[in-house]
Amino acid sequence: MARRKIAMIGGGQIGGNLALLAAQKELGDVLIYDIAKAEGMIKGKALDIMQLRPHDGYDVNLEGSSDPESLTNSDVIIITAGIPRKPGMNREDLLEINLGIIKDVAEKVKTYAPNAFVIVISNPLDAMVYAFYKASGFKSNKVVGMAGALDSARFRTFIAMETGFSVQDVSCMVLGGHGDSMVPITRLATVGGVPVTKLISPERLEAIVERTRFAGGEIVKLFGNGSAFYAPAQSAIEMAESYLRDKKRVIPCASYCQGEFGINGYFIGVPSVIGSGGVEQILEFDLTKDEQNALLSTLEKVKKTVQGTGL
Ligand code: A3D
Numbered sequence: 001m002a003r004r005k006i007a008m009i010g011g012g013q014i015g016g017n018l019a020l021l022a023a024q025k026e027l028g029d030v031l032i033y034d035i036a037k038a039e040g041m042i043k044g045k046a047l048d049i050m051q052l053r054p055h056d057g058y059d060v061n062l063e064g065s066s067d068p069e070s071l072t073n074s075d076v077i078i079i080t081a082g083i084p085r086k087p088g089m090n091r092e093d094l095l096e097i098n099l100g101i102i103k104d105v106a107e108k109v110k111t112y113a114p115n116a117f118v119i120v121i122s123n124p125l126d127a128m129v130y131a132f133y134k135a136s137g138f139k140s141n142k143v144v145g146m147a148g149a150l151d152s153a154r155f156r157t158f159i160a161m162e163t164g165f166s167v168q169d170v171s172c173m174v175l176g177g178h179g180d181s182m183v184p185i186t187r188l189a190t191v192g193g194v195p196v197t198k199l200i201s202p203e204r205l206e207a208i209v210e211r212t213r214f215a216g217g218e219i220v221k222l223f224g225n226g227s228a229f230y231a232p233a234q235s236a237i238e239m240a241e242s243y244l245r246d247k248k249r250v251i252p253c254a255s256y257c258q259g260e261f262g263i264n265g266y267f268i269g270v271p272s273v274i275g276s277g278g279v280e281q282i283l284e285f286d287l288t289k290d291e292q293n294a295l296l297s298t299l300e301k302v303k304k305t306v307q308g309t310g311l
Helices: 013-024 036-050 091-112 125-136 148-163 202-213 215-223 230-244 289-307
Strands: 005-009 029-033 062-065 076-079 117-120 143-145 249-258 264-275 278-282
Touching: 005 013, 005 091, 013 029, 013 036, 013 230, 029 036, 036 062, 076 091, 076 230, 091 125, 117 125, 117 230, 125 143, 125 249, 125 264, 125 289, 143 264, 148 202, 148 215, 148 230, 148 249, 148 264, 202 215, 230 249, 230 264, 249 278, 264 289
Parallel strands: 005 029, 005 076, 029 062, 076 117, 117 143
Antiparallel strands: 143 249, 249 264, 264 278
């Protein structure tokens, strides 16, 4: 079988790491696409990663290009095009600039890679994935936003740090929008199947939930210029891999809801099955009254940001 092709639209901090991880997992050949001004940088990154391959023998090719035609035949497209946050900024502050960029990108993807599975990362995430969906006219199962995978990984990290147990055995999910109103479901978080509510005091658990909600901002503050990129890249690669290898992993993703959890016509973080059919299914389950209310309140925030797109 011919090698698959994964295109990164935006070759900045996350885009460069996406290219590295995709090569190391041998997901397929990698294209890093960016605007003409960034062509030297993306060609340099592609060449640099090409030269890393001999050590472990990754047989994939990498290319950097600012020609949109290079997107042709992409199986997966991961979009990070746009600007990241600076300290003091909300994700919503990025809306105006990133909306224009996403519309431009959607036109190009529609023209050159109409059959790709598209993962959006640009912020404000829930509105940018919606904007891509509307502007491209893609089917809803072929468009998804990366957020819950990262937010859940952050939640898992903090639980592992607190308990001292392997991060591998921590399982949990964060639902809702990718903002400070996200909904970590503490009731269902476990370490090796043991509920975390039996392992961590309610006060400490509340502190971990708060830290998870503001985990992106914590890193923005530390960097002073830009936002997280290693963990966001790994989270999106996990989604791309599940699609390309038809793994049918269950990952919290910003998927298009059509009645699930009482939500209609919006992308929001829900447990999603990703396989060769794209987002194949959303797994619905009963929420407590408090969880339901928290989800509705995050939905209101998502709706407001989506309204700001005018789409
Ligand atoms: P950065 O390193 O600035 O890279 C963005 C790249 O996009 C730059 O190389 C730009 O040249 C490029 N770009 C701009 N316009 C276009 C265009 N029209 N076509 C193609 N490329 C273009 O940012 P980053 O990689 O750190 O972050 C990228 C985005 O991801 C930002 O919007 C962040 O806010 C967002 N982000 C989201 C998460 C989520 O969990 C959802 C996490 C971290 C960052």
